[in-house]
Amino acid sequence: MNIDFHYGVIYVVSRLAGLPVADATTVAHACQYVDDATTPGLLYFAGGERFERIASAHKIFDYENLFNELNRLVWTPFHFLPAGEGNTLEERAVCRPDSKVAREVILKAIAKKGTDNDLHRLGVTLHTYVDTWAHQGFAGIESDYNKVSHLEAEDCTPAQWFEHIRRATDHLVDDVEAEVLSRTVPLGHGAALHYPDQPWAKWHYVNGKGQRVVRDNLPDFLVAADMACRAVQAYCAGADDLNTQPGLKAQEKSVLRELLSTSVDTDENVRLQVIHDWLAAGAFPGLQEELVAYIPKGPGSWKHKATGIKVKDDGKSGPVWTPAFEQSDYRKFHDAVKEHRFAVIQEILPENGLRLV
Template identity: 35%
Template sequence: MQIDGHHTLTYVVARIAGMPHGDAEKLAYCAQYVDEAVNSAPVKFKNGAMYSRISSAHKMIDYRNSNAMANHLAWIPFHFLLGNDGLPAGENPDGSFIKKLVCKPNSYVAHDMLKVAAKHRNEKFGLHLMGIAMHVYADTFAHQGFAGVSHEINEVEDIESESSSLLERVKDGIATWSVSSVSPLGHGPALSFPDRPYVKWSYTNGLGEMVARDNTEIFTDAANHMYKVIKCYLSGDDEMQIDRQDHMPSDDLNRIRTVFETITDDDGEERHKKWLKLIAEGHFNFDPIELTFITSGKESWKYKARGRGTSIPMLNDVVEYKYNESFLDSDWKLFHDALKTFRLQVVRDVLPKYDICIA
């Protein structure tokens, strides 16, 4: 998904599920910030303090995308959660190991991932961690059928779509894009097709199988399941018994589906702006609110936590910040605490239950 899915959709679903604005705003910010956290350099303070962070994303054209270790550390746990071919822990799919790595919607692995997040609800970073989990969970729907590693299973051929203008641009992109060192990684060869809520398309995958996808149906299904997850969280169900929750009310779900169908801008940022406008106009079944997503400048979480940095003379690219005691409880720091906790527990505790070992 892109920013319209991870930020505004998450916010809307959370509000429909009964989460108050402040919590829903924080949940949605964290869900999108997973795509923004591309830096992993330690933060240095002038008093000698330091803070270590990790990155949860790379830009698609990034040297790290060709690095298997980097793929294991970012793409697999945060964007292409392993699906174990839809099987529960203790069962293995027939065929090669790669079939365990392919992303599957609402998988048993995803349920166990959500349980890990829910069990931290009483930590300072509990809601931040749940926001990260919502990003990963939503992507199990959007990224289904692809894996977060460089492998031929991600190759796509014979792409067709009802969106003819988009199809031509994507075909041109596949023909001219310099992907020799980074593809086939994730859905890179398919470019942004999987992340556009309005697209119907088909392709032949790396196994020679023809795959037909209706993204509107997939995203609507994702919204319904996200609703159930948040209802579990609000009710204190740390076991995330999603199937025991009611579906999202049909009026709310149909309203979301219509937005998916009618906002068809190529640029995710433009779709996001239109979602924000609908939220501000009271289009959904909660009070209108001016929602924002600010990643830089004085109103951003990052600036509020660290302030303005100053370069250290004679040391290129090294920046120091003035330490403030409020840093420890800042949303930016708590997000990164949650990010580190999420990756550790998913990689160390969840995936080994499925006989999966990644870095």
């Protein structure tokens, strides 16, 4: 999923679930920031203090990163959560929507309510949770399930198709096909281009196991939004079960369906602006408000507010640590990322018969 869902839709469902504006903004920001936190390693302060960060994402088509085995620490816990279903390790590593593992992960985050970074932890975990719908059928390890051939999509013009390929392959030759991408990008859904993340897409392909996979994203994305709403409702209620939560109301689902099915620009930021406009116009029942601008880097970003670092972190001129850093969204987010990864990799997956790192 892209920023329109991870930030825009998660904000909307968080508000509809009962969170106040500031809390819903924090949850949505943390949810999207999972895709933008690409700087790992120690943050060095001028006075000698240090703060450890881990990356929760890589640039999707950074090939050196993709071939690094350590990326199981990124793709598996944050983007392609294994369902633990099947007989072989490869089968059990495949991501499935709302799996038993996914429920355990989201409930563990909800149980953190009352800690100083509980909203950040909820946002981080919601990213992983809703991605189980978008990324179903793919794995965060090298797998034949990630190989894609005979990829076709409805309502895709030749011009749109070549634009998908251009965006996906960046500097590579223009005539690269999905079969070639399957060999070049062995992790996740790289060979499927942007189709898994587009709410309206109807598409199909043949995976490396020879299985024909048919996908209709809209129903899946609507279920993901409803379950995200239930997760936030469970957090608000201090409950340990999503099934007992009401989820989105019928009218709320109807508006969201219309939004996701009609906002079909391939630019995710344009789609986010549509959500902003609908919110401001009062399209969602009971909500008429501004969506706070999401700033991933530079002035106004969580990192800049916490450290003063504008964009590049070269380690040569460290910021000055103050007690305010400990209360910053940046610190709380990165601690939430560390907590989430530990819970997934060291606790939940081994308990479900998966030891991937």
